[in-house]
Amino acid sequence: MIGQLPLDLPHRPSDAEEDFLAAPSNEQALALLRLWPDWPHKLLLLVGPEGAGKSHLGAIWARRAGARVVTASCLEIEALPELASAPALLVEDADRPPLREKELFHLINLAMERGVFLLVTARKNPDAWGLATKDLLSRLRRAPAVAIEQPDEAFLRVILGKLFHDRQIKVEPSLIDYLALRLERSFEAAQHIVSALDREGLARGRAVTRALAAELLAASPGLAAADDEDAAETDANDDDH
Structure with a gap:
């Protein structure tokens, strides 16, 4: 008997806020994103392991804030002024290769100059990204960060x-x-x-x-x-x- 051919079809779970699984491992991150726009700083880092729900949390926040969403590896210098014209911006997977250090640094500077809220997601803290741009690392180190922990x-x-x-x-x-x-x-x-x-x-x-x-x-x-x-x-x- 010939088995079925498994098709690797994409599975797209809901990113609605009511479908987010709240737990002790992510309660601090969820609370801080819900605190917007009363953040302690315009720039916030959201750090957590693969599959932890960073994209889901980011989508929840992006809808609340009217944010544009961009993947860090797709950043291009010529597109930065337009991106930074939005009231809020979500940059996803900032530590995933290829790192766009120059582009990310300029985007952060533009966003801070213009008062744009900026949420950056990554799997690890900036010191573990292997950054060569010292000014970018310094800027990210000074930014508030909230982490999603592994589940119990x-x-x-x-x-x-x-x-x-x-x-x-x-x-x-x-x-x-x-x-x-x-x-x-x-x-x-x-x-x-x-x-x-x-x-x-x-x-x-x-x-x-x-x-x-x-x-x-x-x-x-x-x-x-x-x-x-x-x-x-x-x-x-x-x-x-």
């Missing part, structure tokens, strides 16, 4: 449930519990395992079960939590019908 086990369960829901995959609650106990507690690990389960389920023409999850986790030990010894023994066949 309870929030990881919520994230997994939302990721499955976004892909319209129906799973048993026991599968969520199984993954939450064994996965590395990171947004990236949750995204990776849900994507892999979706892909393998389609390819094999079978439901997404705990047995399939056990198989994929065994094949990807890097996704497992460091303290997974207590969860190592499982009955992988009890829901594989």
Whole structure:
């Protein structure tokens, strides 16, 4: 029997404010963005790991502030004056190569001169970007920054449930519990395992079960939590019908 060909179709979850998953790991970031326009500074850095919800938070703020949205790697010198003519601006993925140091530095200067609110998102703090432009690094170091932390086990369960829901995959609650106990507690690990389960389920023409999850986790030990010894023994066949 020939399996289905898995199509790598884009999944676009809602970026509405009511669909944002609020938790202790992101409550400070959410509160500060909601505080706009009463920010302590016109420039704010939003830092968090891959998949942490930076784009979702940025979209919420951009709608509130009427901000233009641009990816940092797409910045061009000739376009900066027009960008800085907006009342607010969201620059996403500032630390993702290729770094546009000259363009970002000039954009920040223009925005500050014109009183434009500027939200910059990145995976890491500026000292870890590998910046060669000292003035840019100095400017970013002085800016207020708010971080999204990695999820705890309870929030990881919520994230997994939302990721499955976004892909319209129906799973048993026991599968969520199984993954939450064994996965590395990171947004990236949750995204990776849900994507892999979706892909393998389609390819094999079978439901997404705990047995399939056990198989994929065994094949990807890097996704497992460091303290997974207590969860190592499982009955992988009890829901594989």
